Amino acid sequence: MEKSIIVENLAFRYGNLLAVDHISFDVKAGEILGFLGPNGAGKTTTVKMLTGQLHPYAGKAVLLGYDVTKNPDKVQSRIGVCFEQTNLYEQMSAIENLKLFAVLFGVDNFNGYALLQRVGLAGREKDKVSGYSKGMKQRLMIARSLVNKPQIIFMDEPTSGLDPVSSEAIDNIILEERDRGATIFLTTHDMWEADKLCDRVAFMNQGKIEALDSPRNLKQQYGKRSLIAEISSNGDAIVKKEIDMDSPNTAAEVEKLLTNEKVITLHSEEATLEDIFIKVTGRRLTE
Amino acid sequence: MKLKRIRTLIKNEVFHGPKDMVLVMSVAMPVLLALFFNLAFGNIFSDRAALGLLDKGDSEMATLLQSSSSINLKIYNNEDDLKAAAANGSIDMGIILPAGFDNMIQTGSADIQAYTWGESMLKHRVIIGTILNDAIHDISGSTLPVNIETIALGDVSSVPWNDRLLPMIILTAIFFGGMMLPAASLINEKNKHTLEALSVSPATIGEIFTAKGTIGAMLALVMGVLTLAISGQFHSSFLSLILVMGLGAVMAAQLGLIAGAYIRDMNTLFALWKFGGLLLFGPAVVYMFPQIPQWIGYIFPTFYVIKPVVDLTINGLGFDSIIFELVILIAIVAAIMIIINRIVVKLSSQALRLN
16 A cells, blocks of 8 residues: 655754654555654654654655655645644634635635535634634544645644544544545544554654554554453352453363352453553553 | 745735734834925825905005915905904915005105914914015115014024934835835744644745735835825835835835744734834934934944935936935845845744744
């Protein structure tokens, strides 16, 4: 499959601090890549380099066949960026916000109303953005990132602080865009969202990518599979017992459990991305 | 750079840009200053000098005075009406010509009773005195020992205050709006992070700066022309004045863009304006107080904007006389443009610092 993003040895310094430490990865067309890491890990700096806002200290990033440092205009006309922080023109209406960017992107026959309907803002198109709720603003930000039908979409914490309904609506848009063929670069703290949406996730810590694979493979590689049994002993007391599923004695232990104990519940348990992140980096995602 | 994008950004700025105190002050302050100083020291709202005349005979004076375009002549039939008009300010001065006045002045002596409105402007009294003198001279055919003594009270400096204050008004008109508008707009976009959104669109930093600078320069030029017109000085050398003030407006917008690129909040911008005002308005202070050595003005960049304006308006000089200052002004604008170009190149690769 064709690669939308190729990053080679990319680095950036803020003074003496090496914020991004010579990272390399690639993202296939139509793939959703989750970029996970705690604050200060270098995620935002990486995105700023990939979107042409910052020139790398070393290395290069090629997006859609163009070196972003040498051809920022060619890259920026083909990407969409949805920022974590609201940065809309609040004194303008939603449709005016979209039309402004449609002209800047040179989009012909732009239908902003259809786009607003798609993100659930139909009927509020001409309202000033300053009167919108946080969820509505976030949906408008996503709509703005889609005005030019981008081939790559960068989304920075798109569901941060939103209610479950708004979050699900945004998740659905992300999946629709993926189905359209767009590559999604999703920066998030939310391991559940990453697990649900991403084809692959990258764990970033202290400027380096510590792991990069599909959630399933990461769980298989780093996670511990176990069986959790709830056992009734001595009348009403219930105790939990954990059996390692990857041990050579697993079968014997399960047989012994079922034979000798009064098992109330029995279920398997796998590691979360958060568990794996801690295992790989020694830090929590929300630090 | 794409003109279409610049046009779109300008349109967006005009229709949806911040309508805050900076914009209000940019428009209101120079106009109010010009109005105030012209009301206080100039000729705004003051009509021509008004002279009342009561002719008890059949003097030729009335005809001669009526033909003068410098005064408004009002004829009265009785002394009481004339006095009342002078008392309430309907006329600046009322004169009573005795019967046989023309014969009197031809034989060498004449008495004129004159009533003066106490609040009439000094220059009106001077104009009336001169017109009367000329008329008497025309009737008598010779210069009579008529002496109209005018006593000026207060500041008797040779440079009228209206002329002294003009540089301050014009510099305020050009530099406040021209500088503050682009600077405030950039700061506002940085604070609201909309600049970050623009920076990942095809719009370049250069296009954004061009759009904001154009608006600042246009406002500065319009305000400069407007205040000059209010001050009654936009009467000749139109193209030369537009050229000089246009370059001044560009300089103001350039300084505003530099300030906006590096300043993070409005408080700092206003602090800079207060401090930078010393540099911007130095030449105006030099003009305001003629006792200061005038060569000091040449130190300030804004001197090369205001000196040509003063020469073209107050001093009534032509384009030839401002070429030296104009060349230096063009050089200053070009030098600042090079600096801005470097800033744009730098910010284009360091957008994080801009946001």
